[in-house]
Amino acid sequence: MDLTAAQKILKTTFGYDTFRPGQRAVIEHVLSGESSLAIMPTGGGKSLCYQIPALLFNGITVVVSPLISLMKDQVDALNDSGVPATFINSSLEWPEIQDRLAALHRGDYKLLYVAPERLDSAAFLEALGQLPVDLLAVDEAHCISQWGHDFRPSYLALSTAIEQLPTQPQVLALTATATTQVAADICQQLKIDPQNEVNTGFARDNLDLTVVKDQDTDRYILDYLKVNEGETGIIYASTRKEVTRLTAMLGRHHIKAAAYHAGLDDDVRRQNQEDFLYDRIQVMVATNAFGMGIDKSNVRFVIHAQVPGTLEAYYQEAGRAGRDGLPSEAILLFRAQDLQIQHFFIDQSERDDDHKQREYQKLQVMSQYANTEDCLQQFILAYFGEKSEPCGRCSNCRDDREQQDITLDAQKVLSCVIRLRSRYGKSMVAQVLTGSNNQRIRENHLEDVKTYGIMASQRQKTVSELIDFLTATGYLNAVGGQYPTLQVTEQGGEVLRGESQVYRKMARQAKRLAPVDDELFQRLRGLRHTLAEQQHVPPFVIFSDKALRAMCADQPQTDEAFLAVKGVGQSKLAKYGAQFMNEIRGFLAGKDD
Template identity: 50%
Template sequence: MQKRGIKEARLVLKEVYGYSDFRLGQKQVIEQVLQGEDTLAIMPTGSGKSLCYQIPALVSEGITLVISPLISLMKDQVDALAQLGVKGTYINSTLTKKEEMNRLENLAAGVYNLVYVAPERLQHPTFMNSLQKIEISNVAIDEAHCLSEWGHDFRPSYMQIPNWLSTLTKRPTVLALTATATDEVKEDLRKHLQIPVDNVVSTGYKRDNLSLTLFKGVDRPYYLKQLLNQKQGQSGIIYATTRKEVESLYQTILKLGFSVTYYHGGLSEGIRQENQEAFINDQKLIMIATNAFGMGVDKSNVQFIIHYQLPRTIEAYYQEAGRAGRDGEESECILFFSPQDIRTQQFLIEQSEASEERKQQEYGNLQKMVSYCHTELCLQSYILRYFGDEEVSDCGKCNNCLNENEQIERTIEAQKVFSCIKRVRERFGKTIIAQILVGSSNQKLRQFQLEQLPTYGLMKEWTIKELGSFIDYLSAEQYIKPTNSGYPTLQLTNKAINVLKGEEKVYQRIVKIKSEVKIDDEVFEALREKRKELADEQGVAPYLVFSDKTLKQMSQAIPITEEEMSQISGVGTMKLEQYGQAFIDVLLQYQERKVSTTNHFGESSNQSRRSWSYLQSVEAFSGGKTIKEIAKEQSLTERTIQSHLIKGLHNGEIDSLEKYVEPWKVEQIKQVVNVVGTEKLKPIKEQLDETISYEEIRFVIGK
């Protein structure tokens, strides 16, 4: 079996992928694989791990078998290879029997460079018989941490891989790849795959273009909306723990007028695939999902990741956060933490079918994640040290490093809360404690004679919601410990006792959104007009309805429910009741106009601009130059020029691109289009020969 060297690999890097230099770690991994050395590559998300097995596949004889758990993405990966002119395929459960047999025949004929399969495929007799007839040069194991019981995403099906390798007469070169591996996981993988310690390539875990932000004990819905308003037009993922929370967030954010979709394991495969494609193709900018979404998603322009609830492990958190900024652009990763998240994760662990030993391990991993949420050290350095990178410097841009959070002393307020918890002998939860302190007339308080407590009504200037958020903050800062039960009660820690004794002060950090949200003048003026109208009706000065400051906050936050309006400074209960709905109606009208006049990129349709390079491409093409010539002139890739020309075709500035597509392909595309139409490309692609690319479809239909 002939394998070439790094010189040929560098040539492929430039000619096929269009890159002049390898990224950190790529050259070493590729060199080892080409020399026939089994290798474990630990490289962060977005570092180009896939090239580490794709390039050896293109400079080696024989097949490269790629084992991956990502069945839903295999087709997209193969389509991406086809765009590069690389012969690849996938064999999985989505194929018909006829399609599978056809691909197995092509496999035996040596048609493919790369073949993607799930680990479960190694148990299929027909497939295993086919493998015995071909020359396997390399085996790439993607998401290799799934092989380790110490990993955060252990999958028993992965244990088939070392068993299968041990049965082979001639062992192919093995490359295991992962973005997250603690020392325990790394050693486990080495042992299972028999990889020498000197063949482990780890480039570290640092992502210089990511800034990490941690929000503790804050009003999540309010902060989330502020963040999304700030990130208008950006693509991002919001992770939630449960399917119910995902669907609730989806409905909320959809009503706010954002371009959003959602994904979780309870949806049908068809809907999951449709929603995933809408996000990947930028038809929808925001994806709300459980952790069932995202592993291996190769979307380069994700600019923010928000964890709305606490992930179970640091590995899962950093892997999911790492899906931002794959294009190298500055991106933000935001984590909301509230103590009830711990109970949710504990419940999910307890309800799982894992062994008791595995559950204890999961509890330990969860506690490490909670500890991360309480650190005052650099957030990125904390994670890097967790993965074993000891010689690290502070990132300088997480909110712990910047320390921009305003601190307000809350010692007296905290003492009132702690005193109330102590007086009820730690028998009640957050809601009852808040009701006692604000002086609620709730019947349950009278039932337990709690209205007779000295702390009853002690914080009547607060709302129950405000006080609940403050109690969450005190819990997050470990002054209060909720019990692990279905109806958790609040217990005081030693830190709280010290505060009650006057030995320690409490400061609440008011977390700031990093950049100011621009006030929308159109909205502000509409709100001012409504204020004047209401003031005239009441015969009062406009500022007595709401101040300018309050209207400016409304124009930033766009509150469209009474609960959201109540969060605006200057909107009390009476004014909410008297004026709230009138202003909400104004904001709803604005949202409706905005949705109808804005495209999915958040830009007005009449503001789309044709770039200079696009115009140059169209002009050169009209002058008779080829795509290759235009790309060379502009120092752009041929794929970029193709996109310019497709746009020109769509805009009517170019008549036809069919000459770049083989006649038989043109004919087949037109036949399929006559049946399925041109509204979406995927149904067309699914009916065509697998060698026909999306670009070729666009060239023919002009879309």
């Protein structure tokens, strides 16, 4: 097969004139009958690499996806574009599964989405074996590698399942996050020739990376949501308790937010996710450990309120912002004590010692990312084995904050740690410095320590954050496991002796992502929302924010002009063209008046 037919489907079905980087090369491999691996950043257009060939093949394409909640979004979006697709997963009863298998036999669908666990079932594998499967697309393929950040044993059975299918389908593995070691492992497990790997690089030109260290995280989040009112985003936390606390805090400040974690009732979690997908709430607060599984294109920001365990996990979660290509932001709120939560998770895991050591090393990389003063994008790309120039957009590249001399306060903290003989952790040091009068202070006669109360004019939380800063920058060392004690380092000793000074940059201020949307965009977004509610699909399934902004810029009033908008295919024109063009005409008529 040549690419001419693929190019035509790209335009008429999906509404794009040209392939994005890497898509053409991957589709060429697929159409040539070669198994291949596609490594593209989140939002890089991986799904089109199997959706377009699926429409050209005579048989069906099976897509293995680990996230059940994501399947329905993808199937809804395909069906809305006129592509016949369905899914089979644990949300369906057996009679409905049989109906869908029968429809696949009749050729009613071109794509079938399944979870990897489904292929563990001998009965399902037998049923699948009776279908003309041409292509098996493995999404989130890094899950197959024990070296990856999200290894899932169910993925290991994939190679065996593929061998059992009578049609011996070719394989297309896809992932957004794979180190060179993980990529090699994927190819070995799925019998892919390493020469058939297409890697477009890991840079996201529309995603600004920001690290905010040692600040009041609640205050920063509230300030950020205030200046970015109306924008949609995700806030990640490491524990269910913190998710619950953050959701309640946002609610008290009249911000529409909902929680998402594994401890919630299934119906509550499902409703919260639907409210987020349908733009009924502004913010989803979720645990790192429980994958959101969303294909929502208009997520403008992702905030990590606590540090995740690996750089791969962080970059994949951060990549859920700006999937539509519009300017978006990924923010890491870093406090040194949050590393202890991840340490605890590793300690409590059932991994062997070698695997735990690898996880500790990955956590150290995460800490280095948070504390580097070099380009954040460059740091991430180097981790994935890619050389690059500074991005010029991240918070380090454009950091113009003034330095404050905090040597005197630093000396007070360091002196207190020495006088407490390095026997206590951050909380007790902060309590002594601020003159706390609790029972433990009295029992240990710490009110007699010379540094007791010398920072009484400051809040205990502020002093704790200063201790975090001194730890992160190497003046203090936190020693021990779950309850570390503080020690003054050699670098800290130089400060105490007056041989060096300590500077700290002023607190980072929350900034607005983009200019306030104009009236036409708001009108088109309102129309999209109304249509979405009527059809029971998420708004982004109808049109992405990027498509709406293109309509605002081009103001199309004919079918031909409407088709020229990126993301508008024949099916979208037939379904929605008249309504959106009427809205544009009404807006223009109002301006003339």
